[in-house]
Amino acid sequence: MPPKKRNTVVSQSKEPKPIAESVSQDKKESTELSFKKHRDKETEFVTLCKSLHVTDLDSQKSLWGSCLFATVTDMDTASFTLTQLLKAVSLNVKQFLALVRKMDVNLDTISTKVNSALSHLEKKYDVMLALYQRFEKTCKSVFASVSDNKEKETIRTCWTMFLLAKGRALQMEDDLVISFQLLLCTLEFCIKRCPPDLLQPLYKSAISKVQSPPGRTARRSQSKAKSRLPESEVDLQLLKTLCQENDCNSEEVKNVYQTSFSAFLDSLDLSGSAHLPQGKGLDQQYQEHYLKSRDFDGRLFLDGDETCSCAQS
Numbered sequence: 411m412p413p414k415k416r417n418t419v420v421s422q423s424k425e426p427k428p429i430a431e432s433v434s435q436d437k438k439e440s441t442e443l444s445f446k447k448h449r450d451k452e453t454e455f456v457t458l459c460k461s462l463h464v465t466d467l468d469s470q471k472s473l474w475g476s477c478l479f480a481t482v483t484d485m486d487t488a489s490f491t492l493t494q495l496l497k498a499v500s501l502n503v504k505q506f507l508a509l510v511r512k513m514d515v516n517l518d519t520i521s522t523k524v525n526s527a528l529s530h531l532e533k534k535y536d537v538m539l540a541l542y543q544r545f546e547k548t549c550k551s552v553f554a555s556v557s558d559n560k561e562k563e564t565i566r567t568c569w570t571m572f573l574l575a576k577g578r579a580l581q582m583e584d585d586l587v588i589s590f591q592l593l594l595c596t597l598e599f600c601i602k603r604c605p606p607d608l609l610q611p612l613y614k615s616a617i618s619k620v621q622s623p624p625g626r627t628a629r630r631s632q633s634k635a636k637s638r639l640p641e642s643e644v645d646l647q648l649l650k651t652l653c654q655e656n657d658c659n660s661e662e663v664k665n666v667y668q669t670s671f672s673a674f675l676d677s678l679d680l681s682g683s684a685h686l687p688q689g690k691g692l693d694q695q696y697q698e699h700y701l702k703s704r705d706f707d708g709r710l711f712l713d714g715d716e717t718c719s720c721a722q723s
Contacts, residue, residue: 473513475498483527502719504719537584537586539718549565563689564604570696576592594652603686646664
């Protein structure tokens with residue numbers, strides 16, 4: 411009888427081995443790249459990763475994105491915008507910048523050109539974030555909430571118009587002060603074209619009597635008189651109110667209006683218009699500018715998009 415017990419014990423001690431071998435086999439299979447799992451990716455890329463024993467392409471996509479950004483920046487061959495890249499790797503601007511710089515610290519592979527691009531991108535994002543936060547705060551004091559959410563449509567039109575003006579009219583897009591002055595010009599243009607029920611009392615009362623838009627010939631002759639702005643194009647009382655409420659020098663804002671914003675309005679044939687431009691038209695024009703610049707999409711601030719978040723964790 412004792413031998414039988416011994417055999418039983420031996421048998422029990424040997425039973426886990428096939429299980430361990432099975433687990434080991436499953437683990438081995440799970441760590442190997444599968445062409446079927448990654449059929450959405452280029453075959454040559456998957457083959458290369460497999461030969462280098464890269465086991466998980468999906469968890470490494472943020473690193474692939476960082477390497478891709480550095481490469482196309484060096485070679486001037488980008489075929490995508492920054493926002494498209496951020497969405498592909500599920501990161502916001504700050505997280506992406508931190509990752510690329512961390513890669514540089516660890517590997518020392520980032521060129522001076524890429525470093526310069528990162529610094530420019532960071533400054534541009536910081537300026538845009540500050541502008542949007544100020545814009546959001548100002549809009550709360552300017553626009554009244556109405557039942558059909560008309561104010562949201564107006565706010566979107568105003569912000570998109572500003573983004574387009576900033577991209578086209580300013581030589582120094584990253585200058586926070588000048589950009590904010592341009593934003594006030596855009597707000598003045600939009601506010602005086604809003605129906606009264608969309609405005610808070612302060613701004614409703616700040617609008618001067620609307621004058622008839624001048625003819626094209628009159629506007630041309632007025633533009634030659636650089637000592638003052640055409641009164642029909644800018645509401646000085648409204649602009650002054652905006653400047654006072656935002657601690658801004660009204661003379662400097664008027665100068666930006668005259669030297670930059672008026673030319674932008676002329677380029678869109680809006681100088682003599684008594685109505686807000688169509689949101690779809692502005693959106694289409696900004697879309698073209700955004701795709702051409704390969705930049706981040708400033709409209710996404712309005713939607714609270716994760717790529718525009720300043721969170722770094």
